[in-house]
Amino acid sequence: MQRLIAFQTILYKEIHRFVRIWPQTLLPSAVTTSLYFLIFGKLIGGRIGAMHGIPYMDFIVPGVILMSVITNSYGNVVASFYSSKFQRNIEEMLIAPVPGWMMLSGYVGGGLARGLAVGGVVMGISAIFTDLKIAHPEVVVLVFLLTAILFSLAGFLNALFANSFDDISIIPNFVLTPLVYLGGVFYSIDLLPGTWKVISLVNPILYMISAFRYGFLGVADVNVERAVLIIIEFILVLLLWTLWLLRRGTGLKT
Amino acid sequence: MKALSLTELRKVYKNGFEALKGINLDVEEGDFFALLGPNGAGKSTTIGIISSLVTKTSGKVYVFGHDLDRETDDVKRSIGLVPQEVNFNQFEKARDIVANQAGYYGIRRKQALLRADECLEVLGLGDKRNETARLLSGGMKRRLMIARALAHSPRLLILDEPTAGVDIEIRRSMWVYLRQLNRTGTTIILTTHYLEEAENLCRNIAIINHGEIVENNAMVNLLGKLDNASFILELRKPLETLPMLTGYQLTRIDESTLSVAVPIELGIHGLFDILSQHGIEVVGLRNASNRLEQFFMNLVENDRNEHPPS
Structure with a gap:
């Protein structure tokens, strides 16, 4: 029971942190998403045409939502946990009877909550621009949860190894962002020539976006299971x- | 019962530096204990190991009979730590900092908030509870760290230089509070660079140097070991030449101020007689340094002579 309270405390602290600084944590995704829909959807989307028989604007919605979930879950944990290490307030937990797995659960819970909050905001904006439908809600929920957990864990790991603020920006900027953009957010890999298609299949984010898209639209580039x-x-x-x-x-x- | 017992505690860092060379130390329950030593002597490493922030290389740590290796949670629940550096989240409110700490020890949010208010009130921060921590003054931040350490009512409170950089008025008010806390049964271990603080507050003392305990005694016994005391004398008239006084060592600070080392066996009374024979009239007298500081400096200087820096 005492450990559950410790978990709740970490979770509360994490949620309170990103809500307190909402202009830095929740607002940017809303602005970026609106711009994506405006530029890729409204302005040039019409010229691109349909993908898998789906209007381009509708096609990019799942990828845009999941992209926000990935970057925010990762960003929340890496920034919060590294700041705690940097300011040394992580010692508050280390001296207390909080086992490592409990600390990890609390931070991952915080990343999941931020992913949920941002995902909700982006989905709300998507509903303004598109006729949002969900073909398989269970797949949407499952992929959302698993992806948010995965990237929260990755953010924690990055922060654990980091020794400077540079160390927590290298992976998001030079690994995560390229993988997300090349993971089929804005296109189907069917459009790619043979070699590039094979290379794309090595990118794990492609599988997440594709499965998430299946949850919304019922179409996918890869096997969902x-x-x-x-x-x-x-x-x-x-x-x-x-x-x-x-x-x-x-x-x-x- | 022993509040703390260290047996053959040793720490070798990855770079090969041996910070602790197998120290043994006991602190009785209810004690107000000083752990002193020059910078880099091993104080912070010792505290880090006891509070689970540093991994020991070998040896045993017992806190109220609980083995740190096997009963880690019990050890952690018994200890409250006030670290040397301000280490709370500067962007959180004072009340949240203390309540969160209570939460990590398994205290429900509602009770944790009440406990936070109580601790902040006792340390004179009641009206600052909703203030963001970074806006608090240096002294308030120090007191906030004590409030946070008390959130789970620990039996052993470890204070690592709690009054560093705090003005004398706040420092003395903190002494009053720490004495009161100790009287109510909390065992306190204090490290400080203000030796006057240790002399005033602590009953027992250990001095650590180069990773070894070089002195471990009751404060009275330790101070009894001093073979001389230093005083500052204010003279009525400026002194042209320094008289030679057998047994006393005189040093001129300025024309009307002298420093004198008085051997215990000669005493200060005889000094006044000799000075008046030389026509020197003393109008003021004060301690040159506090007694513990003198003892500590002797110890460190002797050690420096024996182990000159390479």
Whole structure:
């Protein structure tokens, strides 16, 4: 019971943090999404035409939503956890009877909550620009949850290893952003020539976006079950790795 | 019962530096204990190990009989830590900082908020509870860290230089509060650079240097070991030449001020007789430094002579 209260406290602190600074955490995704819909949807979307028989604007909605979920879940955990390390207030938890896995759960819960909040905002904006329909709600919920958990874990791991603020911007800017943009947010991989299509299939984010799109539109570039399994496998790998590092005290204890 | 017991505690950092060389230390329940030592002596490493922030290389740590290796949660619940550096989230409100800390120890939010108000009130921060931490003054931040450490009512409070950079008025008000806390049964371990603070507050003392405990004694016994005391004398008239006084060591600070080292066996009474024989009239007298500081400096200087820096 005491541990549950400790978890609730971390979660409360994390949610309170991103709500308190909402112009930095919730507003940017709303502005960016509106611009995507305006530029790619309204202005040039009509010239691009349909994808998988779906109007271009509707086609990009799931990818745009999931892109926000990925960047915000990751960003929330990496920024919050690294700031705690930098200001050393992480010691508040380290000296208390809060086991590593509980601390991890609290931060991942915070990342999930931010993903949910931003995902909700972006979905609301999408509903203004498009005729939003959800073909398979269970797939949408499942892929959303798994993706938010996966990237929250990845953000935690990044912060655990980080020794400077540069270290927490390298992966989001130079790894995550290219993978997201090349993960089929704005196009179907069917449009790509053979080699590029094969290379794209190595990108794990493609599977997430494709499965999420299936949840909304009923069409996907990849097998949805396989996509869900891939996400679960990634979660397990990152989870076990992070727990092992926490047990060793990597990045936290001397 | 022992509040803290360290046995053969050793720490070697990854770079090979041996910060603790197998120290043994006991602190009795209810004690007000000073852990002193020069910078880099091993104080913070010792505190870090006790509070689970530093991993020990070998040795045992017991807190109220609980083994740190096997009963980590019990050890953690028994300890409250006030670190050397301000380390709370500067963007949170004072009340949230204390309540969150209580939450990490399993206290429900509603009770945690009440407890936070109580701790902040006791430390004179009641009216600042809704203030963002970064807007508090230096002294208030120090008191906020004490309030946070008390959130779960620990039996052992460890204060790592709690009054560093705090003005004398706040420092003395903190002493009053710490004495009161100790009287109500909380064991306190204090590290400080203000030796006057340790001399005033603590009953027992350990001095650590180069990762070893070089002195561990009751404060009275330790101060009894001093073989001389230093005083500052204010003279009525400026002194042209410094007289030679057998047994006393005189140093001129300025024309009308002298510093004198008085051996315990000779005493200060005889000094006045000799000075008046030389026609020197003393109008004021004060301690040159506090006694513990003198002892500490002797110890560190002797050590420096034995181990000159390479």
